[in-house]
Amino acid sequence: MRALLIPGILGLLLGLTLRWTRLCSPVELRRALAFRVCHATRSLLEAVGAGMALTALLMWLAVIDVDGVVVLPLSAGALAGGAVFGVAVALAGFTPLTAFAGVSGRHGASALCTLAGCLAGTLLLPLLDGPLAALRSLPPHSATTLFRVTLDEPYLLGGGFLGQGCAGLLLMAIAACIPSNRAAAPEAPDESAPEMPPEPPALPPTEPLLCLPAPAADAPEETFVALLPGEEPLVVDTATDESPAEEAGAEDPPDAGEPPQDADPSSPTDPPDEA
Amino acid sequence: MRREHPLWRGFWLACLWAALLLPGGVDWLAAYRGERYALILAAAVAAGAGLAALIALLRRRQRMTRPRPMRMLTCFLYGAAMALACGMAGTGRILPALLEGSTGACAFAGTAAVSACLTARLTRQEVDA
Structure with a gap:
């Protein structure tokens, strides 16, 4: 039972971590390998660097037996x-x-x-x-280890465990220097993340409002025609002043049976503008 | 540093890799050969990842994609190629050898990183429907 316990716990933690680092997602892994999204790339590089440094530390502390290290020749x-x-x-x-x-x-x-x-x-x-x-x-x-970490295997560089730890720290520093592209890294692309809708096409630059005198013969001189792009011509009469009663009527419209204000010629609030 | 930071997650992954080195490292190809320790570890990895994905599966009602038959066949062939590539190097214990500083493992990882980057850049990203 104890033989099952340790690999079981380590495997559970490893599975959780692989899910959190998104390295088990094929989409994310391919993006990381192509250096398109730096989120998983940073995690991977940090893991290798920190793993090398931690392994060097454990070998230096003799927690890992260097006699049992199986090296892979080049x-x-x-x-x-x-x-x-x-x-x-x-x-x-x-x-x-x-x-x-x-x-x-x-x-x-x-x-x-x-x-x-x-x-x-x-x-x-x-x-x-x-x-x-x-x-x-x-x-x-070639030599079978980069640094001198075993007793009898040939090595390429001196420095021993310290050199290997420094190599790991260098990888960690590189991982820390990679900019994290948060905008391009969705939270979980393989977890049915909804795709953003495509941006609408850029609108053409708005044309300035064109005001022309009214070309119609029956229109007074104070009338202007506003030409808006894509809209019907709007006739604006600048000669008529809005009376306080009209302003009040606009805010509080009269009832249906009540005659409108401008229908009463004797009303003092609606003087005819003869000018 | 936030718990969700990629560097923190990478460091946690490195701690687990280093912990796996204590009993002598794991040959992941041994799991496919049916060796007991690696097989238990691999099954626990699948269970752990499933545990992490369970909440997402329930909340988002995520469904497993059904890949095309050609995609399934190519995945099978790519898996066989991965196993044969590890056989070319001589062992499936590449990751522990990389952490211990073997030149062969470093060369393996370097050429794999370059070829994977080129392949991912040059090929269209194939996503299951």
Whole structure:
């Protein structure tokens, strides 16, 4: 039971974190790989840098036994494998790890197919062991670790655990310097985030209001015709002054049976404007 | 730093990766071979991600997309290619080797990053319907 407990807890936490970092979303992973959205890119780079620094610290503290470190030598197989792996990850949107976490996402069917493919490829590996071993034996052969972190393996640079920790801190600094494009990074693009509607086309610049004297013969001289773009001509009569009664009538319209104010010629509030 | 900050989430992911190194690291291809430790870990990863997605699934009534058959076939082939690529490198323990500073793992990760960036840039983003 204890053997199940530790990997179970670590796996649960890893699955939660992969979901939070959005690395199990194929859309987000492809955007991160293309450096289109820097949100997941920052998380990934920070994780690698901090992981290198923490690993160096744990190895320096002898929490991780350096005798048990399995190093991977540089060979043509590693280079070719990396190229094939990168192309496959960019096209599928999953890695062999994130496909497990992507099963419960929106693209779960694609993740399941990727898992089935990984299973088939793993079953094929023993059959292709000869050619793959020949590929791994091809040059370039180089040192097997970047820094001196093991007792007997060759290394490329001096510095030991401190050098590896500084390399990790450098990656963390690079991740911190990447600008975060929040506008281009939706909260969860694979969680059925609604797409923003396309912006309406830009309106043509508004034409200035054109006021012309009334061309009609029956219109008085104080009448202007306002030509608005796309609207019917509006006749504006500047000669008529609004009386206080009209203003009051506009705010408080009369009843239907009551005659209008301008219908009464004896009304003192509506003097005829003869000018 | 806010809890939702990408750097904080990346640091939390790094802590988990370092914790996985304590029992000797995980070969993720071993999960596909049926080894017990890696298989339990992989199942727990799927359960944890499902737990995180459960609230979103319930709230937004999110439905799983149904990919086209060609997309399913290509995902299968890409998965097989990933496993074979790890076989070319010699192990599925790439990530622990990268954290421990192996030159082969660094070369693998570097070429993978370059080829993935080029592929993602050059190809149209294929999204399931």
